Amino acid sequence: MQSKARRRVAPLENGDKEERQEDLAVALTIANGEDLGPLIRKVFEVGKPESLLQQLRYFGKKKEIEIEDVCKLHYQDFIHAVDELRGLLADADKLKNSLSGVNSQLQEVGNPLLSKLEEYIEAEGVKKNILQAMEGVKLCAEVMELCAKANNYVVSDKYYMVLKSLDVIERDYLEKIPSSALRQMVTRQIPAIRSHVEKKVSWEFNDWLVQIRSTSREIGQLAIGQASSARQREEELRMRQREAEEQSRVSLRDCIYVLETDETEENESFLKFDLTPVYRAYHIHTCLGLQEQFKEHYYKNRKLQLISDFQISSMQAFLECHQIFFAQIAGFFIVEDRVLRTGGGLISKPQVEDIWDMAVNKMCSVLEDQFSRMLTANHLLLIKDYVSLLGVTLRRYGYRVNPLLDVLNSYRDKYHELLLNDCKKTFSDVIGNDDYKQMMMKKEYEYNMNVLAFHIQTSDIMPAFPYIAPFSSAVPDCCRIVRSFVADSVSYMSYGGHMDFYDVVKKYLDKLLTEVLNECLHKFIGNSTFGVSQAMQLAANLSVLERACDFFTKHAAQLCGIPLRLAERPRPQSVLKSAQDAANETMLRLVNSKVEEFMVGTENINWVADDVPQNGNEYVNEVIIYLETLVSTAQRILPLDALDKIINGVLKHVSDCIVATFLSDNVRRYNMSAVMGIDIDLKLLESFGDNQFNDSGLHELEGAKDPKQSLEEARQLVNLLLSNNPETYLNPVIRDKHYSALDYKKVAIIIEKFRDQSDRLFGSFGGRTLRQNPKKKSLDTLMKKLKEFN
Numbered sequence: 001m002q003s004k005a006r007r008r009v010a011p012l013e014n015g016d017k018e019e020r021q022e023d024l025a026v027a028l029t030i031a032n033g034e035d036l037g038p039l040i041r042k043v044f045e046v047g048k049p050e051s052l053l054q055q056l057r058y059f060g061k062k063k064e065i066e067i068e069d070v071c072k073l074h075y076q077d078f079i080h081a082v083d084e085l086r087g088l089l090a091d092a093d094k095l096k097n098s099l100s101g102v103n104s105q106l107q108e109v110g111n112p113l114l115s116k117l118e119e120y121i122e123a124e125g126v127k128k129n130i131l132q133a134m135e136g137v138k139l140c141a142e143v144m145e146l147c148a149k150a151n152n153y154v155v156s157d158k159y160y161m162v163l164k165s166l167d168v169i170e171r172d173y174l175e176k177i178p179s180s181a182l183r184q185m186v187t188r189q190i191p192a193i194r195s196h197v198e199k200k201v202s203w204e205f206n207d208w209l210v211q212i213r214s215t216s217r218e219i220g221q222l223a224i225g226q227a228s229s230a231r232q233r234e235e236e237l238r239m240r241q242r243e244a245e246e247q248s249r250v251s252l253r254d255c256i257y258v259l260e261t262d263e264t265e266e267n268e269s270f271l272k273f274d275l276t277p278v279y280r281a282y283h284i285h286t287c288l289g290l291q292e293q294f295k296e297h298y299y300k301n302r303k304l305q306l307i308s309d310f311q312i313s314s315m316q317a318f319l320e321c322h323q324i325f326f327a328q329i330a331g332f333f334i335v336e337d338r339v340l341r342t343g344g345g346l347i348s349k350p351q352v353e354d355i356w357d358m359a360v361n362k363m364c365s366v367l368e369d370q371f372s373r374m375l376t377a378n379h380l381l382l383i384k385d386y387v388s389l390l391g392v393t394l395r396r397y398g399y400r401v402n403p404l405l406d407v408l409n410s411y412r413d414k415y416h417e418l419l420l421n422d423c424k425k426t427f428s429d430v431i432g433n434d435d436y437k438q439m440m441m442k443k444e445y446e447y448n449m450n451v452l453a454f455h456i457q458t459s460d461i462m463p464a465f466p467y468i469a470p471f472s473s474a475v476p477d478c479c480r481i482v483r484s485f486v487a488d489s490v491s492y493m494s495y496g497g498h499m500d501f502y503d504v505v506k507k508y509l510d511k512l513l514t515e516v517l518n519e520c521l522h523k524f525i526g527n528s529t530f531g532v533s534q535a536m537q538l539a540a541n542l543s544v545l546e547r548a549c550d551f552f553t554k555h556a557a558q559l560c561g562i563p564l565r566l567a568e569r570p571r572p573q574s575v576l577k578s579a580q581d582a583a584n585e586t587m588l589r590l591v592n593s594k595v596e597e598f599m600v601g602t603e604n605i606n607w608v609a610d611d612v613p614q615n616g617n618e619y620v621n622e623v624i625i626y627l628e629t630l631v632s633t634a635q636r637i638l639p640l641d642a643l644d645k646i647i648n649g650v651l652k653h654v655s656d657c658i659v660a661t662f663l664s665d666n667v668r669r670y671n672m673s674a675v676m677g678i679d680i681d682l683k684l685l686e687s688f689g690d691n692q693f694n695d696s697g698l699h700e701l702e703g704a705k706d707p708k709q710s711l712e713e714a715r716q717l718v719n720l721l722l723s724n725n726p727e728t729y730l731n732p733v734i735r736d737k738h739y740s741a742l743d744y745k746k747v748a749i750i751i752e753k754f755r756d757q758s759d760r761l762f763g764s765f766g767g768r769t770l771r772q773n774p775k776k777k778s779l780d781t782l783m784k785k786l787k788e789f790n
Contacts, residue, residue: 136178216331377418540637748786
């Protein structure tokens with residue numbers, strides 16, 4: 001039994017232990033404020049809800065016991081608290097009754113005041129409504145006033161004020177307008193008015209685009225005209241500087257340098273064009289928030305206008321319309337420069353440079369195309385001058401014009417070739433149409449115009465009038481052609497971006513003189529038929545033109561702004577030397593031809609005469625008379641070197657004719673009398689040569705030839721025939737000294753024809769000579785020796 005009881009007690013103890021653990025778990029869960037849900041869920045999952053209920057009941061009973069223990073422990077305190085609570089309830093009833101009485105009294109007193117308060121509140125509400133109505137009416141009146149002002153601004157085209165009014169309405173009034181109808185109306189009209197303003201300024205801007213295109217041409221023409229005037233003033237100043245330089249070269253003491261200041265400043269006031277529509281449109285679009293859109297619109301339309309300005313009419317020659325073409329472009333970019341500087345960013349500098357590059361490329365293309373087809377130098381020069389003025393004009397506004405100047409420089413060779421061709425035609429006309437008679441000037445102005453203007457005077461003393469010049473009218477005409485060529489060449493090279501272009505002008509001037517003028521003269525000399533006087537006048541003209549070449553060089557230097565001391569360089573050779581030589585040869589040929597007509601008189605000479613002609617043969621007198629007349633004329637117009645060539649050339653030809661006469665078949669034999677007659681002829685000719693050599697001043701000419709030397713061959717032949725011992729010719733020393741001009745073959749032929757008078761007076765008998773002249777014997781010996789040489 002005890003064992004059974006012990007076994008029952010053990011499970012109970014174990015059960016109590018488990019219960020305590022469960023109670024402890026429940027107590028901890030409740031004390032910790034944890035959720036009992038998981039515990040309940042676990043119990044039901046295990047299927048033992050009874051044990052949990054039992055534990056909860058046990059836990060509740062346990063807590064009640066604890067409460068009872070607490071109550072027993074604090075019983076006196078509870079009793080004391082209840083007593084105090086009862087006393088408090090009695091005091092509360094008294095206070096309640098007192099408050100009820102006071103409330104009744106307050107209700108009696110406050111009801112009238114409350115009614116008055118309600119009336120006051122109602123009056124305040126009415127007042128507030130009235131004030132709000134007044135504020136609304138005032139606000140609407142202000143809005144209507146602003147709307148009326150905006151309408152007036154629209155009518156008077158004050159678009160900025162219109163936008164400012166709309167901004168004020170929209171910013172300060174629109175949300176406060178009490179009237180919904182008015183607010184809706186204003187809200188609807190504000191965008192419409194802004195759109196109207198935008199359209200109006202856009203129309204004005206479009207009208208300005210049309211107007212400024214037609215005005216640009218006038219702007220360009222005025223600006224280029226001002227550049228042309230400035231260029232003229234600059235040229236006048238340069239001319240005065242050259243005159244001062246000339247005076248300084250004459251007398252440094254008398255030269256006074258004066259600094260002249262030109263008060264004319266670069267002023268654009270003469271370029272009046274209105275940009276107000278542009279500024280207004282740009283400002284309005286900026287106010288509307290369309291600034292970038294308007295910038296693009298402006299740039300696009302102006303670019304299209306420029307492209308349309310590039311169109312050249314095919315119905316009109318470029319020479320006739322080039323000024324309009326370039327003036328239009330110049331005006332366009334003057335306007336763009338003004339807009340760039342004053343437009344407030346309407347167009348940027350890169351944009352202006354882009355359209356300028358496009359314009360430069362187009363102008364260069366047009367110039368190259370037109371220049372390549374031009375055949376007249378004057379036309380090319382006219383266009384070049386205008387383009388250079390365009391360059392000067394636009395360079396003032398900061399545009400890069402070097403490509404245009406490069407095109408002009410690239411066609412300078414073609415221009416000068418055309419100019420040379422024009423001068424060639426003019427030279428040919430002047431030279432071919434000249435009468436080659438000495439020019440007569442009746443008045444001083446004619447002398448100044450034809451002589452002093454080209455520095456071809458022979459004396460600084462003014463001659464008496466009428467004055468007969470040593471040249472014909474072709475000389476001043478040719479000088480004018482050359483001077484015009486120099487001026488045109490300098491005009492083309494000037495203002496082309498190069499300051500020092502004298503060498504280029506000098507090169508073309510030399511080409512004009514040495515090639516073109518020489519060629520025209522050679523062609524005229526070779527193809528023309530004229531007499532001795534005309535040939536002589538032509539030679540005289542060439543000598544004067546040669547003297548004028550120095551003036552042409554100085555004139556080119558002056559126009560190029562080069563000091564004359566740098567241009568005064570000695571020429572290596574005569575510029576017109578080939579033409580002068582050809583003219584002198586032609587003149588000499590004609591003179592020799594005329595002399596030959598007189599030399600025909602040698603056929604009338606009695607080559608076997610018994611007597612010697614005391615005054616020479618008839619032909620030589622005619623030759624001398626002719627030569628005296630010829631030289632008399634030549635002395636007046638020909639230079640000494642040409643005169644020297646003529647005299648010596650003619651005498652050389654006479655000498656050749658005399659020798660040829662001895663060699664001709666017409667002279668089968670001659671005697672000593674004929675030789676002595678020729679000796680007299682030569683003495684007359686030598687006397688003539690000596691007189692001319694001394695009287696005409698040839699003796700003072702360096703390198704002048706003694707006329708006797710031209711008669712050397714005939715003189716040595718006659719001396720040989722007159723020699724008592726002609727066989728000395730065989731001696732080389734004597735031959736080189738006295739007979740160097742003789743050809744032994746000719747001498748042999750001529751000696752063979754010699755017949756002495758003794759051949760007629762004394763004959764031979766039986767093959768034996770009765771009497772033989774020693775001189776004849778010497779001649780026979782010489783002849784035999786000369787035949788042996790052959």
